[in-house]
Amino acid sequence: MIESLISDILFGFIGLISIINPFSGAFVFLDRTATLDDEGRRLVARRVAINAFFVLLAAFFVGTPILHFFGISMEALRIGGGLAVAVAGWQMLNAPEPEPAPVDHPVKPISPGAAAGKAFFPLTIPLTTGPGSIATAIALNANRTHKLSAWLLSSVASIVISTLVMFVIYYVYSRAARLSQYLGVDGTRVAMRVSSFLLLCIGVQIILTGLDGFLTPIADLHAAK
Template sequence: MINSLIPDILFGFTGLISIINPVGVAFVFLDRAESLSSVERTALARRVAINSFFVLLVAFFVGTPILHFFGISMEALRIGGGLAVAVSGWKMLNAPDRRPDEAAVQQLSADDVKSKAFFPLTMPLTTGPGTIATAIALNANRTHKLSEFVMSAVASVSISVLVMFAIYLTYSRAEVFARYLGVDGTKVALRVSAFLLLCIGVQIILTGVSEFLAPLAGVRGAN
């Protein structure tokens, strides 16, 4: 059982990190925090990473009961969350490039930074519906046997910690990535990231719709 702990952690971490795509979202993060200083941006990255850690813990341990309590299906979570991601990606994709003087006018206060740390930077841009659905699915078959429950809990916490550090290290160094790419390269990377964000949102919606329609197609086929 212990021998399977590390493979479970690696499997969960790679699955979640591929969905979160912190390198791509880092340019989105940099755009949203463009007017902040390096220290403020690092603090914001830390807050987003910590928020993501707790979002994952909630999804791992109480995600399924919460959905059942509110009568929300996994399909509804995917469709609604995917729509939020797609809309955010669409707005960024069509946003005009800002000039330096415009960026200066849009300086964010400390209160603004705190208010944006959870929404939209943590949810849905970082730990969106795809991430939450994946975390819930990873523990969907969690057993009530004490030893297996403890091992599963250890794996869940370890995965959340690894994802948190990956998000922090990537977001806090987004400015370094942009410096290597230059102004034009950063604009291109931002547009590409926005387009990928739009595609991810659409894909999440399509997955939710297909999962919703699959039982209906089965019923019609049986008739």
């Protein structure tokens, strides 16, 4: 039983952290918080991590019933969410290079209220826990059994996975500026462009996955006739 729990946790954590890819997302986060000071950026990183925790928990526990209630298929979730991610990546990829601020130019502090709003959209959804991670979380528990012991183990695994992902997101995002310092100005600009391009590609891939899931049964149906 314990071995099965550990296996489920490792499988879910590795799958989600690979899709979220916080190391690439750190440069997107840095770009969206470029006007904030270090304390403000840490505050936003903490809010993003906490938001991601609750988004994943919601996807784990109530994702499937919500989709069924609104009549939304997994394919529609992937296509719509992938489009949102692709548009965000395209906008960032084509954004003009920001002019470097003067040395004595003050950075902008951020209030807790502003941090909460900025952290949820677009930093948490769709840029961190987007349709790919939400669909993955839903899929991980899509076949959750109603047997009490198995349900409890699955619930514990879901909570532990969400907690681990939360800590990784906060650790990486809160140190995005330090990573940028190591890379330098030119290296950071290149990394941001690459991250934006990868974000665009991820969005397109999510759309293609949704289209494949939608069109394959139709093609199979016509082939069977």
